[in-house]
Amino acid sequence: MPVTRFAAINELVRDQAIACGRKPDGVRLIAVSKTVDAKTAYAAFKEGACDFGENRPECLCEKALAVPEANWHFIGNIQSRRIPEIVGSATLIHSLYKPSHADKISSSARALGKIQDVLIEVNVSGETSKGGCRPEDALELVQYSCALPNVRVCGLMTMAPQGDAEVAYACFEQLAALKSDIHGKLNDKYAQSFVELSMGMSEDWREAIRAGSTMVRIGRAIFSETFEDARV
Numbered sequence: 001m002p003v004t005r006f007a008a009i010n011e012l013v014r015d016q017a018i019a020c021g022r023k024p025d026g027v028r029l030i031a032v033s034k035t036v037d038a039k040t041a042y043a044a045f046k047e048g049a050c051d052f053g054e055n056r057p058e059c060l061c062e063k064a065l066a067v068p069e070a071n072w073h074f075i076g077n078i079q080s081r082r083i084p085e086i087v088g089s090a091t092l093i094h095s096l097y098k099p100s101h102a103d104k105i106s107s108s109a110r111a112l113g114k115i116q117d118v119l120i121e122v123n124v125s126g127e128t129s130k131g132g133c134r135p136e137d138a139l140e141l142v143q144y145s146c147a148l149p150n151v152r153v154c155g156l157m158t159m160a161p162q163g164d165a166e167v168a169y170a171c172f173e174q175l176a177a178l179k180s181d182i183h184g185k186l187n188d189k190y191a192q193s194f195v196e197l198s199m200g201m202s203e204d205w206r207e208a209i210r211a212g213s214t215m216v217r218i219g220r221a222i223f224s225e226t227f228e229d230a231r232v
Helices: 006-019 038-046 057-066 080-089 099-112 135-146 165-185 205-211
Strands: 028-032 051-054 071-074 092-096 116-121 151-157 196-198 215-218
Touching (some): 006 205, 057 071, 057 080, 071 080, 080 099, 099 116, 099 135, 116 135, 135 151, 151 165, 205 215
Parallel strands (some): 028 215
């Protein structure tokens, strides 16, 4: 059985939550298993991982079948033609930022008899290399998606620029403020489920938790033998 660092990283995530004055179980650790096979993902599951992230539909489907007891998150760029596959396997889609994709997610979910949970991806940093809607367009997209019959909008997601922890923290703070602003403008029916902030990866998850993240997406710190971080 392969060995992963899931248990150790999960304990660090809980410690960071406590250090920030939050409940230790208030941050969900998503093990990003996109670089490993199903056997290694299963090893992390045996160590306690309940949530896994994949960015390719075919890998999402394959691993969801291999470890059906876990929650499988789609965290990659959405291609319209692959949406039925994604909806067929994803517990939560993190990367919705186009109304046309929201429409197709709803129709695909309706065909499967499910309500698809999604997050709206917001490009807070403004980097052209990153996906996501503009912050000023997020409220309209949230309201549009909330009104679809088979979609439930659970919150927001972003990725911060790499290389500077404080720049990342500022980015996460902006998303947290945006989420709070949007939450206050939703009616009670939609606001009740609009609670998640998916932000923070292997290099910046501590800053994300400090800013209020409820989900951190960590892959290399868990699965890579070559990942180096003096804080891990």
